[in-house]
């Protein structure tokens with residue numbers, strides 16, 4: 001739908017339904033001279049989970065909250081369990097912590113695999129790229145639903161999710177993650193079975209995706225090494241992607257604010273696997289969660305007069321409002337938009353390759369995708385280690401009772417970034433439950449100061465070809481975030 | 491049944507509304523064979539699926555229009571997620587992106603031309619979790635509003651095949667519940683008699699989660715789990731509804747060798763209408779005079795009370811010990827059966 005004459009020389013384009021992202025997305029673009037001048041990102045679906053949770057027994061959050069999203073349901077469980085543990089003052093057992101890490105990591109790795117193979121790469125197999133030198137290979141491997149790599153990846157993902165069949169009963173929507181640990185212990189036989197499953201996944205990735213050991217991918221540290229990988233192999237879909245990225249200049253496409261947020265992922269006995277913090281032009285820093293607030297100015301939500309900290313937030317839909325253009329609120333840290341996701345986690349953690357890419361050319365489609373693939377390798381290696389750390393016979397779940405009053409935040413990392421649940425309990429019931437999902441950060445609308453959200457900023461300057469109704473560059477940029485719209489607005 | 495290659499494909503269009511996408515994510519876990527092979531072998535083709543299709547934006551809308559004007563035959567409309575009627579019956583809590591039209595209206599129009607309509611997941615079937623609590627979006631199922639018939643399409647709705655909406659309930663659905671329903675439809679093997687009272691396919695709804703649960707021996711002796719991670723039966727204290735839940739979760743298994751109860755937590759009866767509002771905390775069993783309120787569907791209460799008192803008195807020490815432990819502390823004894 002293009003309507004010429006929004007203003008002189010500007011064209012409007014509304015893009016949707018935007019598929020192969022989880023859930024619903026509509027993007028309104030203002031175009032001039034073959035480029036995007038401004039973008040407005042809208043989530044046209046509202047379900048109201050925060051309201052659904054109000055008044056319930058706090059433990060019900062473990063049933064309800066994961067159903068926000070079927071793609072990161074385990075991360076939602078984890079955030080809920082952490083919030084409940086916070087209210088209870090409960091610390092999970094070592095076994096519980098390690099098993100939870102395995103459960104969360106399985107979902108995150110499965111998600112990265114699904115994103116790359118099913119959501120992102122099929123766009124390069126579109127007929128419009130038929131003239132590019134890499135096209136025949138991409139078409140054979142990544143044609144939507146049919147390409148050989150797409151099919152193989154779905155099989156690998158299915159195998160990987162056996163980890164959850166064993167440790168979590170099923171996926172999605174498990175109840176295995178509890179405030180004090182997990183409901184199912186593993187014995188020695190489970191450990192060898194888990195190791196075999198992860199071994200199969202390692203093998204599939206080393207054969208098809210990377211053409212190299214996971215360790216080599218995890219240790220990549222400079223832009224030059226990446227260029228050498230593209231020039232001289234090893235052969236695999238990673239290299240194919242680097243070829244495409246060089247040809248289409250994806251390293252300079254889709255830059256947002258280069259301001260990153262991570263709550264830290266996979267707690268260890270002392271340190272998490274991926275550090276917690278922020279990374280901005282000033283370098284690394286701490287996350288001050290007291291400085292997080294949501295702005296409702298352009299969300300179809302009441303309470304617009306001031307931004308709210310999530311302990312003080314509300315979710316009152318206002319369908320009549322005209323200034324709001326999304327059901328998504330605008331979260332800000334110290335009043336600023338932040339990007340979150342694998343690229344943020346690896347920036348904050350200091351993975352050298354990702355820091356090199358972002359510091360030289362800015363965060364981009366290329367940086368986001370490479371960060372996910374490097375993280376996939378790093379995480380899988382850690383998972384193999386965690387299987388060894390499971391200790392049959394030692395306790396799996398610490399027990400506690402539930403107080404009538406309290407408040408706590410549960411902060412974790414979903415595949416696509418920082419996820420927080422802020423819980424208030426009064427008289428034994430949920431009095432307030434506010435959720436800020438990763439895509440709420442990334443796909444937020446403008447705030448009271450008119451500041452666009454990260455995706456809105458990243459789309460500015462994207463090229464639009466003559467006659468394109470759904471500009472392909474816009475698709476690459478949008479999907480490079482691995483958005484999850486059902487989470488965004490919950 | 492191998493399908494002759496020239497046979498016309500069974501065309502499926504998949505729409506998502508007020509749900510979490512979990513039923514799709516679960517379906518992608520189909521295995522032995524994988525999803526693509528399973529569907530191909532039954533000659534099932536997705537005209538469009540939000541996760542799997544290339545077409546986006548205007549291309550996708552053009553495809554929906556072709557279905558509506560009859561250019562493309564629609565053998566099954568699959569809907570995942572609840573229908574959102576709010577605010578104030580406008581359906582505007584979910585606009586189908588790029589069209590300005592509420593999804594509930596798209597679904598009504600598409601259902602009118604569909605040979606079969608399949609509700610995938612408890613949200614689409616009965617409203618599900620999206621309709622829980624205050625139900626802020628006035629969510630309902632395609633042909634049910636909780637336990638009541640009605641919903642978005644109305645009680646009288648029949649698709650072109652003459653069938654009502656087929657409710658592949660589950661939160662999420664098992665991959666095979668969905669693929670087998672589509673395969674049966676494609677093969678002309680699913681009729682009105684193959685649906686139960688809530689119009690769930692009987693091939694999985696005629697089972698109980700209790701069947702094949704590895705905790706059955708604990709159940710028999712009422713050797714109960716008392717806290718999360720215990721091995722005992724979860725019916726007495728931890729809210730498990732496996733004896734009442736219609737599904738084959740413990741005989742079919744999930745993600746390799748899993749199920750809720752195998753994972754150590756209660757079955758919350760996610761295939762049932764209104765499972766989202768049990769009237770008490772999910773992980774607690776409400777009791778009167780020490781006995782669970784919800785009993786196995788077809789068991790007279792007096793019998794249950796008598797039997798469970800008897801069973802408790804007869805509980806072997808092994809089960810009593812293991813029931814409240816997170817691993818087997820006393821294995822079953824091995825009798826020397828060799829006769830001299």
Ligand code: SF4
Nearest residue numbers: 509512611613661662
């Ligand atoms: S039925 Fe459950 S899994 Fe399926 S869409 Fe609804 S909430 Fe998600």
Ligand code: SF4
Nearest residue numbers: 739750757758759760
């Ligand atoms: S065991 Fe119960 S709650 Fe779990 S999937 Fe089966 S029916 Fe649903």
